[in-house]
Amino acid sequence: MSDPLKLASEFPSADYASWRKLAEEALKGAPFEKKLVTQTLDGFAVQPIYTNDDQDDATRLIHEVLNASVEPRETVTGWDIRQLHAHPDPKLTNAAILEDLENGATSITLKLDAAARQGREISSGEVGVDGVAIHCLADLQLTLDDVYTNLATIGLDAGAAGVPAAALLAAHIANAEGADEAAPAFNIDPIGTLAATGALPCNAEDAINHAASVACELIDLFPLATAISVNGAPYYNAGATDGQELACLLASGVTYLRALTDAGMAVDQAAGAMVFNVAIGTDFFAGIAKLRALRMMLSRVLSASGAQDATISINAVSAEMSLSKVDPWVNMLRTTVTSFAAGLGGADSVTCLPYDHLIGLPDGFARRIARNTQLILQEESNVHRVIDPAGGSWFIENLTKELAQTAWSKFQSLEAAGGIIKVLASGSLKSEIETVWQTREKRLATRRDPLTGVSEFPNIAEAKVKCDLPDLETIRAEAKARQTKYDGTVGKDLASMMEAARSGATIGHIFTDLYGTSAAARVAALTPHRLSESFEALRKRADTHKAKSGSFPQVFLANLGKVAQHTARATFARNFFEAGGIEAITNNGFEDADAAASAFANSGAKIAVICGSDPQYGEIAGNVARALKSAGATYVYLAGHPGEARADYEAAGIDEFIYVGADVLAICGTALDHLLGKRGEK
The missing domain is CATH 3.20.20.240 (Methylmalonyl-CoA mutase)
Structure with a gap:
């Protein structure tokens, strides 16, 4: 009699080859190595799945070594x-x-x-x-x-x-x-x-x-x-x-x-x-x-x-x-x-x-x-x-090994x-x-x-976090009042420095006696960075403009047709431009080019982005672009990759395209330059 508590006993055992076959079928011809394998900045590949077969003598020793080096x-x-x-x-x-x-x-x-x-x-x-x-x-x-x-x-x-x-x-x-x-x-x-x-x-x-x-x-x-x-x-x-x-x-x-x-x-x-x-x-x-x-x-x-x-x-x-x-x-x-x-x-x-x-x-x-x-x-x-709770994870053990080998090679260099x-x-x-x-x-x-x-x-409308500003003038005055005069010379050994400190020597005094002035x-110092710094620079320009004018720089969303037809690309366009601090003026959609152009003219915006489906673009994107330009749009975007129709769209007056993989920083930076002037709010 089979064990009723053995989970999934009626299913065949899984193996990597079977999984790989199903994964490649799901990719529908897209390359496995490109879609599912991640290349790290350190130059090694992270696979989408690991099994016990990925273990070797090196990975099996990692947990043992770590156990011996932790209290x-x-x-x-x-x-x-x-x-x-x-x-x-x-x-x-x-x-x-x-x-x-x-x-x-x-x-x-x-x-x-x-x-x-x-x-x-x-x-x-x-x-x-x-x-x-x-x-x-x-x-x-x-x-x-x-x-x-x-x-x-x-x-x-x-x-x-x-x-x-x-x-x-x-x-x-x-x-x-x-x-x-x-x-x-x-x-x-x-x-x-x-x-x-x-x-x-x-x-x-x-x-x-x-x-x-x-x-x-x-x-x-x-x-x-x-x-x-x-x-x-x-x-x-x-x-x-x-x-x-x-x-x-x-x-x-x-x-x-x-x-x-x-x-x-x-x-x-x-x-x-x-x-x-x-x-x-x-x-x-x-x-x-x-x-x-x-x-x-x-x-x-x-x-x-x-x-x-x-x-x-x-x-x-x-x-x-x-x-x-x-x-x-x-x-x-x-x-x-x-x-x-x-x-x-x-x-x-x-x-x-x-x-x-x-x-x-x-x-x-x-x-x-x-x-x-x-x-x-x-x-x-x-x-x-x-101790070492990650030990035994096939993925983390391999990631640890790859990282250690890469780092060790760099260390040797x-x-x-x-x-x-x-x-x-x-x-x-x-x-x-x-x-x-x-x-x-x-x-x-x-x-x-x-x-x-x-x-x-x-969220460009977020409430700003405010931190206390210290009273530096008072802090400095109180710090000076705590100082005592010390005229001695400080030796380089710890005992001499400690004695000098007890006698009133400041860090500055000890430092000067040790090293001079x-x-x-x-050397050329390393330059600190933050992943968000370039986006923050764009947002700062937009915030400065809002503080002066009362409103953010704006882009008008020329949404085509019903909500179901344009919502995906309208949402994409809004996220795209608001990442650069440009507020998106949205709506429930327009049935024709004239309606979109009329709403644009009433919005007060200078630039617009056309949002809809590919079939809609083939039918009316050109007409909408021409109508928007006639209504005063100085720059028109289309949400989506133009593909082979790029030349036709550009001839109709579309200036730029936004899509997955487009350079958000460059496009939003250019849009801000267009709206505020190249030196505006920098």
Whole structure:
């Protein structure tokens, strides 16, 4: 008797060959490789389906390697929920930190202001710009008042002033209760700073060696700390592929590993002193695979270096490249994807950026959503309960392998070229990343890579998100009042810097004593990009015009016939033009050319787009175009690919065609130039 509980027992077993045959029949002659196989920017193919036959010895080993490189305790406690703080006022930042820690965040990152990050004094006009005004120990103590540094990790983002800022934080924590239990993330990173800003206060080799020397002292003082950050975000946010970011992370990590061991650390201790900061985009499966591939590659490096423990720390952060300024509410969905991928990929800590991160300073609601995104993933979805939850997925295992192999090859190329510093100095890496960005731009312009709320389903009438504007004048005055005069000379060792900080030395004073006042290392900095930036530029032009005139630039939809006949292309045309900030004036359709022309003349619009079905176009599109031009239309579009009828349509007065695969950015940019003038509202 057959087993009644065996599901689908009456059906024949499935196999790849049978599936492939059915898929090709459904394609009706269209090429399988073109329609169903995805080519990644890294140059390898992603198949539409994977089976156990796609497993090999390499993929079967991935899960085993990852199990050995992850702390089992994380399945109990979950990853570290890290919140970024950059409000210029230390008092308000302190209140926000306490609120975050009381409501689910487990650690924080303090981003110092532009003046402190560049080692400038409190008199600089950049005090309070793009970060917290922390310049002396008193500022830091105010910011971290009532924060138990032995319970919550305090991370720093201090740019070129990473060493002086680390001395301030070390001085603060060393005097606090439970200092030996503290696990601060000092995040000293001269390589990442050079890539992002193009400058260092001393030559790169000296900066790396000094960072390694100070790192040794920091780890001696705080054994649970991480001292060095290996940051991949500048590369990814400049447009790099996942493989390129991984290669840069690996090349930077190897450079720091050499410096730390040269400074006296054992390999295992040096690996533990570093944290790898990885930018996660909205390609969910690629995000998971990227973190898994990084662990696998670093395990190989550490094993080859003689390390007994291959455990490393990874902080994953939402990639700024993936966020948008327009329709920022969609950023909540984007950061949910990035945080989910980070959790499944095995990140030790995750920074989920607030949805309004690009617009201004986040309020309590934005920070709460960022916290709760991760809390729900942990407490309700239990994402952290399994080590390497993606292990065993035929697709993700193969994606991890392909990504690791691609990244390893790129890493070898970087090493053969002399290492990460040399390729930054030569500009070759910047050039490679810019080439990838140009490819991304083409895919975005044609909506091959769609952006929800930006290039697809835009809402030009959305309510704008407003963020608080800080009172920089008051913040600067209060910062000056906290300063005390320090006339001493600061030594290069950590103890001397900590003592100077306790005596009132500012970050700027320590920085100047260490490095002088002029940048000694300069390269062409990587240019940060966002996927939505070109669409945002068009939307900004349209918004500026609306602010001046009271209305958006407009296009009239000359819809033909009944709703069922024109609705598909009318909807397409509306999305197409509103992605560029041009409002679409729609209607229920017109039976003839004269009716369409009359309605156009009454609309006040200057341009029109004809929307209907192919049979309608063959019958009356030419007449409608001529009637629209007679009614004053200065530019006429047709929604749909013209095919062999292009010449006839153009002869009738149709100027341009919009269709799937057309360049939205170019066409909308030209339309705005036509409506506003080439220099209008730019």
